[in-house]
Amino acid sequence: MSDKIMEDLSIDCVIFGFDGELKVLLVKHGEGISKGKWALPGGWITYDESLDEAANRVLFLLTGMDSVFLEQLRAFGAVNRFPDKRVITVAYYSLIKASDYELMPGFTASEVRWFSPSEIGELPYDHREILDYAFSQLRKKVRQEPIGFNLLPEKFTLLQLQTLYESALQIKLDKPNFRRKILGMNLLVDCGEKQDNVSHRAAKLYRFDEEVYNSLKEDKFVLDL
Amino acid sequence: MSDKIMEDLSIDCVIFGFDGELKVLLVKHGEGISKGKWALPGGWITYDESLDEAANRVLFLLTGMDSVFLEQLRAFGAVNRFPDKRVITVAYYSLIKASDYELMPGFTASEVRWFSPSEIGELPYDHREILDYAFSQLRKKVRQEPIGFNLLPEKFTLLQLQTLYESALQIKLDKPNFRRKILGMNLLVDCGEKQDNVSHRAAKLYRFDEEVYNSLKEDKFVLDL
Numbered sequence: 001m002s003d004k005i006m007e008d009l010s011i012d013c014v015i016f017g018f019d020g021e022l023k024v025l026l027v028k029h030g031e032g033i034s035k036g037k038w039a040l041p042g043g044w045i046t047y048d049e050s051l052d053e054a055a056n057r058v059l060f061l062l063t064g065m066d067s068v069f070l071e072q073l074r075a076f077g078a079v080n081r082f083p084d085k086r087v088i089t090v091a092y093y094s095l096i097k098a099s100d101y102e103l104m105p106g107f108t109a110s111e112v113r114w115f116s117p118s119e120i121g122e123l124p125y126d127h128r129e130i131l132d133y134a135f136s137q138l139r140k141k142v143r144q145e146p147i148g149f150n151l152l153p154e155k156f157t158l159l160q161l162q163t164l165y166e167s168a169l170q171i172k173l174d175k176p177n178f179r180r181k182i183l184g185m186n187l188l189v190d191c192g193e194k195q196d197n198v199s200h201r202a203a204k205l206y207r208f209d210e211e212v213y214n215s216l217k218e219d220k221f222v223l224d225l
Numbered sequence: 226m227s228d229k230i231m232e233d234l235s236i237d238c239v240i241f242g243f244d245g246e247l248k249v250l251l252v253k254h255g256e257g258i259s260k261g262k263w264a265l266p267g268g269w270i271t272y273d274e275s276l277d278e279a280a281n282r283v284l285f286l287l288t289g290m291d292s293v294f295l296e297q298l299r300a301f302g303a304v305n306r307f308p309d310k311r312v313i314t315v316a317y318y319s320l321i322k323a324s325d326y327e328l329m330p331g332f333t334a335s336e337v338r339w340f341s342p343s344e345i346g347e348l349p350y351d352h353r354e355i356l357d358y359a360f361s362q363l364r365k366k367v368r369q370e371p372i373g374f375n376l377l378p379e380k381f382t383l384l385q386l387q388t389l390y391e392s393a394l395q396i397k398l399d400k401p402n403f404r405r406k407i408l409g410m411n412l413l414v415d416c417g418e419k420q421d422n423v424s425h426r427a428a429k430l431y432r433f434d435e436e437v438y439n440s441l442k443e444d445k446f447v448l449d450l
Contacts, residue, residue, distance in 0.1 A: 006233055051313065077279075
């Protein structure tokens with residue numbers, strides 16, 4: 001393995017974490033031209049690793065997050081996106097359950113933590129554009145395939161599921177409408193149980209029908225020809 | 226403008242052309258390590274142009290095709306995808322009406338022409354993988370938004386539209402089922418006319434309802450929450 005880096009190519013990762021609300025993972029740069037700034041976890045690609053490998057390595061080194069399933073968004077290559085030299089970045093994203101991972105800053109990151117979208121201020125380079133694009137892809141994904149399997153407890157209420165959808169879509173949904181549509185997909189199985197130890201009226205618990213979930217994940221179509 | 230190229234970054238374009246059937250545009254390399262081979266139109270990125278600009282310039286230089294709306298697919302960066310050195314390529318694609326463009330080989334291309342998918346043999350580098358990925362994105366697109374506006378005559382028959390869908394999806398569709406679904410979308414307006422000068426039974430002519438077409442293009446959703 002050569003650790004030699006490609007000088008004009010980088011990786012940036014948008015990690016969405018869910019834990020009752022949607023968060024975005026940022027790292028504080030501990031060195032270099034953006035020292036002290038919070039930014040997307042990113043770094044250089046070496047000559048001997050694929051893009052996917054680079055994305056996983058960079059994320060692990062900066063945040064301690066291992067084995068995250070990262071999907072490529074696209075390359076960003078505006079001429080002046082990076083100061084001083086021409087750098088094209090390949091962006092990746094993931095939606096994970098935040099509590100599944102322990103965060104540990106490393107490499108060029110002095111800190112790492114989850115931010116609410118509204119908390120995120122100015123970001124260096126074109127990281128705002130990358131983040132906005134990742135949000136748009138997340139919204140698309142949520143409309144085209146089921147989500148929740150690794151994000152919610154095994155048994156969950158319709159309100160918990162609605163909160164997940166609202167977080168991912170960044171909009172408020174109409175409750176009766178949401179329930180009607182989601183129940184109409186035959187995706188959920190009534191567990192025949194209710195929440196316990198809650199101060200409000202206990203709600204019904206549901207789980208995903210794994211077979212329906214997986215088949216919906218495969219045929220993500222509007223126009224079912 | 227500096228014409229200096231980035232040594233480790235290239236562009237590749239998948240151009241789907243429709244003219245009653247779906248074709249793929251390939252160029253024959255007139256020089257270099259792949260001389261004599263048919264491949265996707267591709268080339269290097271210079272320091273002073275964005276990725277989108279590079280894609281348009283490369284396509285124009287090699288094929289004479291100007292002002293093609295190219296969408297980025299993603300970056301391909303397997304370690305050994307290119308011989309001799311590490312090169313990451315950013316792939317673009319487009320679906321156009323083939324007869325709208327005059328082809329003119331240039332730059333490193335000695336020939337340029339349309340191929341039926343079944344005619345395409347071995348392709349150099351990872352161009353087969355890029356082409357397959359482009360096909361998968363085309364299928365996704367076709368299932369999520371209307372197509373046809375710039376690909377069919379202004380007035381067309383349902384059979385012409387079905388042929389377009391079958392070409393893009395690379396499958397045979399059931400005729401009554403296709404008609405029922407497409408007419409159920411309120412996307413088509415009956416022109417109140419029939420084909421003329423045809424030897425078979427004249428079929429009804431339709432046109433797109435532009436307003437419905439554009440609104441469907443915007444809300445490409447399965448789960449209409």
